[in-house]
Each structure stands twice: as C-alpha cells, then as structure tokens.
Amino acid sequence: SSGANDNEAYAQYELKMTVAYYDINGEKLQYETYYNQELTGSHTDYDDDDWDEQEVTDIYSIEGVMIIDGAPYAMEGRFVSETEGRESENTHTFTVLLDESGANRLTVTQESENEDDESENEYVYSLYSGGKLSERTTFEYESERGKEIIKIKVAGDGSAQEYIVRVETDENGNSHYVYYRGDDRVGRGDRFDFDD
Numbered sequence: 001s002s003g004a005n006d007n008e009a010y011a012q013y014e015l016k017m018t019v020a021y022y023d024i025n026g027e028k029l030q031y032e033t034y035y036n037q038e039l040t041g042s043h044t045d046y047d048d049d050d051w052d053e054q055e056v057t058d059i060y061s062i063e064g065v066m067i068i069d070g071a072p073y074a075m076e077g078r079f080v081s082e083t084e085g086r087e088s089e090n091t092h093t094f095t096v097l098l099d100e101s102g103a104n105r106l107t108v109t110q111e112s113e114n115e116d117d118e119s120e121n122e123y124v125y126s127l128y129s130g131g132k133l134s135e136r137t138t139f140e141y142e143s144e145r146g147k148e149i150i151k152i153k154v155a156g157d158g159s160a161q162e163y164i165v166r167v168e169t170d171e172n173g174n175s176h177y178v179y180y181r182g183d184d185r186v187g188r189g190d191r192f193d194f195d196d
Contacts, residue, residue, distance in 0.1 A: 004016065015035050018032055033064055033066045039058060042059070057080065058080070060080075060081075075094050075097075078092075093110075096108070108125050118145070135155065136156065
C-alpha cells in the first residue's frame, strides 16, 4: 500500500509504502519505505486506428529509505506507470543497500495490473549476500470479481517452497489468509489489503 508520508521522523520524504514480504517459512514480514519520486520522462502513444485510445507512460526515479529493524537503509529505483483507458499497469523496481558496498542488498520488483474489477499484483524479492543471489520470493496476488488467489514461491539454498493462500472466514465473520502447501494447511494470518 502506498500514500502520503505521515511519519515526522522521515519528513524529508513525501511518500510512504508498506512492503509485505514472505520468508522461506511463509512468515509474513512487513517493511516501511519512505521515498520521493521525481518524474524523469513521459510519453503518449496513440493507437493508429482509434485516436481516443492513447497509452500514457510516466517514468519516475525513486530515492528513499527502507526501515529494517528500526534502522533506515538507502533505497533507490524507478516507478513506471502505464495507463490506457481503464487499464493501468504499474511497475516499481528498487534496490535496498544492506551494506555500503552493495554486496548485500535486497531487490524488489512490484508489478500491478488493474482493469475494471480485476487486479493482479506480483512481487519479486531477491536477496543478495556477498554479491550472490541467496533467496528469491515470488508473490502473486489476483483478485477477480471479488475472488482472491495468492501464490507464493520461495527459493533459496537449493530448496523451493510453493504456497497457495486462500481467504477463509471464521465463525466470527473475520477473514483470514490460510496457507496451503499442496493439501497441507501450514498456517494462517490476518487478512491485509494492498489497496489502502
């Protein structure tokens, strides 16, 4: 989720985004990022057949910090927004430097597509240690006509896990995410939204 920054401690940054991340055990971790974005390019493509249909692409550079265990780590990247009629596609790509040399770093790519009442979000997290890829998580979130599907794939140390997450409602009417690995139920978590 993203929006205006309301944290005084990082007042030099205009925007705030919460990044949810799953580790190899399917545990959910959440990180706050604070950043500024600057428009670095924009262009409009017109459809030859239909002049009403135009695709607008805006490219922003991102500069900011991700807060990990209470400490800010430098983050930079770019945000590409493409809009055509009622369809939009957004891609955020950023790298968080976990040490000064950049040998230890986290790269996050978030792609979201929205068309009418369907949306699809994909997050790819790549963690590098000593300059080598040590773990990669792919997280796909689809919502179609109110039905939600989440798939999580985690690869690291030569092993790979895949989870499917379904929304289930308990007896009090609260929604929870329930994790399945194959047919095994492996855990549950509070439902959270990407849209706030």
